[in-house]
Structures are given as structure tokens and as C-alpha cells.
Amino acid sequence: MDGESLEEIMEGLWSRHPGLKTIFDDTAMLSIFVNSRLVTTGIEKWDAVSLNKEDEIALIIPIAGG
Amino acid sequence: MTSLAQINRIILPDSNWQEILAHGKRKLAGDYLPGESKGKRAYGIIAGSQNENLLEVARILPGKKNVRSEEPYKTYMDRIMAQHAIPSKTPLSQRGWVIDPLEVKECYDICDRENLIVLGTYHMHIVPWEGDPIRDTPTHLDTVLARNSCLFQFIISMVDITNPIIRAFYEGQNEKETPIFIQAENS
Numbered sequence: 001m002d003g004e005s006l007e008e009i010m011e012g013l014w015s016r017h018p019g020l021k022t023i024f025d026d027t028a029m030l031s032i033f034v035n036s037r038l039v040t041t042g043i044e045k046w047d048a049v050s051l052n053k054e055d056e057i058a059l060i061i062p063i064a065g066g
Numbered sequence: 067m068t069s070l071a072q073i074n075r076i077i078l079p080d081s082n083w084q085e086i087l088a089h090g091k092r093k094l095a096g097d098y099l100p101g102e103s104k105g106k107r108a109y110g111i112i113a114g115s116q117n118e119n120l121l122e123v124a125r126i127l128p129g130k131k132n133v134r135s136e137e138p139y140k141t142y143m144d145r146i147m148a149q150h151a152i153p154s155k156t157p158l159s160q161r162g163w164v165i166d167p168l169e170v171k172e173c174y175d176i177c178d179r180e181n182l183i184v185l186g187t188y189h190m191h192i193v194p195w196e197g198d199p200i201r202d203t204p205t206h207l208d209t210v211l212a213r214n215s216c217l218f219q220f221i222i223s224m225v226d227i228t229n230p231i232i233r234a235f236y237e238g239q240n241e242k243e244t245p246i247f248i249q250a251e252n253s
Contacts, residue, residue, distance in 0.1 A: 029138050031167035036175075038168060060171055062139065064164040065109055065189045065219070066151070066207040 009051075013059070033058040068118055070185070070216060076234055076246045077122045083232065083248050085126040086110070090190045090224050103132040109163035109189045111173050112220060113182040121185055121218075121244075127173045131166040139164045150207045155193050162211070163189060186218030186234065194225045202231045204238040212238030220246075 032040050034055050051057070090108040098104055109132070113125040134143050147158040154161070165187075177183060189208075191201035202223035204212070212219045212235075219238040223231040236242040 029142060031171075033171055036171070038171070058171060058174070060167045060174075062164055062167065063111070063170055063187055063215075063217075064134070064139070064143065064162060064211050065187055066162055066205055066211055 029062045031060040071236055072119055073121050073244050074119045076244055078246050078248050080248055080250050082123050082126050087230055089128045102130050111187055112185045113177050114185050124182055129165045132163045133166050134162045134164045150210045186220055188220035188222055190222040190224045192224045201225050202233050203240055204235050209238040
């Protein structure tokens with residue numbers, strides 16, 4: 001993970017799981033948790049997140065209903 | 067593992083069904099928990115386990131905070147509402163529920179600890195519509211919001227609070243209903 005930006009990690013995730021990108025057409029609503037702490041919501045801020053090798057990342061896709 | 071789309075039966079322990087009902091009735095009565103979003107809406111997550119084509123519910127995780135009116139969700143939900151919601155007694159600005167991402171994370175943490183998976187979400191319908199007096203199926207809006215979720219959408223009809231109904235639809239699609247069997251404890 002070191003040397004890799006969160007944006008690059010997310011691009012890798014999209015390529016492995018392309019269906020994720022279609023769940024919501026606005027990826028600004030995805031939330032990123034690093035070591036169980038919410039650090040950012042929104043793709044435009046991902047490059048501001050610095051990561052260490054041992055960090056645990058969780059990507060939360062919004063769950064919404066009528 | 068078989069995908070949730072292939073499920074043909076859902077077992078719902080009666081105690082979990084009673085939890086869902088209690089959540090709905092409490093919100094309808096206006097009896098809110100500290101910090102809980104107000105309003106006559108109950109929305110939550112259902113977790114459990116999968117055995118081939120069978121799902122067994124094990125956990126009800128009621129949603130507490132609705133972030134539907136907070137950005138960036140508000141812009142998205144307002145647009146979806148304008149495009150897909152059928153006008154009802156409840157104003158569009160007050161319709162829809164987006165679970166706080168902190169609660170979603172907690173939910174997945176619980177599932178990891180207890181070796182469960184998220185099966186779907188539940189929400190209740192309380193207002194009868196012309197031509198749809200029971201409201202026990204997903205609306206078009208429900209279907210739009212559940213699209214590509216890979217989850218079941220459990221609809222709780224509470225139009226008649228003395229005769230509640232629960233039905234499950236994969237990704238909120240009316241043609242993809244899966245029967246629910248409410249199971250008494252110790253049976």
C-alpha cells in the first residue's frame with residue numbers, strides 16, 4: 001500500500017469489482033474509514049488521505065431507501 | 067457461495083420479527099431514542115446467514131440517524147425523489163432514508179464479529195395509496211434506490227398496524243419476491 005494513493009487503490013478496486021461503480025452514480029457519497037475512523041466522504045478528497053502500510057481501509061457504500 | 071439473487075426461502079425468527087415491529091410501532095408512537103432521527107419512519111438493516119438457497123435472519127439493526135438531509139446525500143436524494151417518487155401525503159423533502167455511514171460501518175463490524183452477512187434493509191409503509199391500500203410491495207422509488215445493491219429489500223406494511231405484513235424483494239424488484247417463513251422460537 002505504501003507509495004500508492006487512495007485514488008490508485010480505488011481505481012484498482014473498480015477494475016476488480018466494476019459493479020461497485022454502478023451502485024451509485026455519484027461516487028462522492030462513498031465513505032472511507034481508515035482504522036475504523038471516518039476520514040472522508042467524497043471522491044474529490046481521496047488524494048488528501050495518506051496511508052501507511054498497516055492501515056485498514058473500509059469503503060462504505062451508502063444504503064438508502066424510500 | 068450462491069448469490070443472494072438465487073435465494074428461494076427466508077427464515078425469520080419470530081423474535082426478530084417482533085423487533086422490527088417494535089421499531090416501527092415505537093417510531094409511529096413518536097417515542098424516540100436519544101439522538102434518533104424523528105419522524106414516522108423505521109429503516110434498518112437485516113443480517114443473518116446463508117446456507118445455499120436459504121437465508122436465516124439473525125440480527126435486526128435499526129437505523130438511528132437519517133443523513134438524507136445532509137450533503138452529499140441531500141443533492142442525490144432530492145434528484146432521485148424528483149425523478150422517481152410518486153407524490154404522497156409526506157413531502158418529498160421528508161421522504162427517503164440514508165443510513166449514517168458510521169452506523170453502516172458498525173453494522174458490518176458486528177457482522178464480521180458474529181460471522182454474519184448483511185441480507186438487506188427494511189422500511190415501513192404506513193400511508194395507503196389509491197389502488198394500493200396495503201402498500202406491501204416496493205414502490206418505483208424503492209426499486210430505484212435498491213438497484214444493484216445485491217441486497218434484499220424487506221417491505222413492512224404498517225398501514226393497518228393491527229395486521230402488519232412483511233415481504234422480501236431482491237433489489238426491490240416486485241418480480242423477484244422471495245417467501246418469508248416466520249419461525250416460532252424453539253421450533
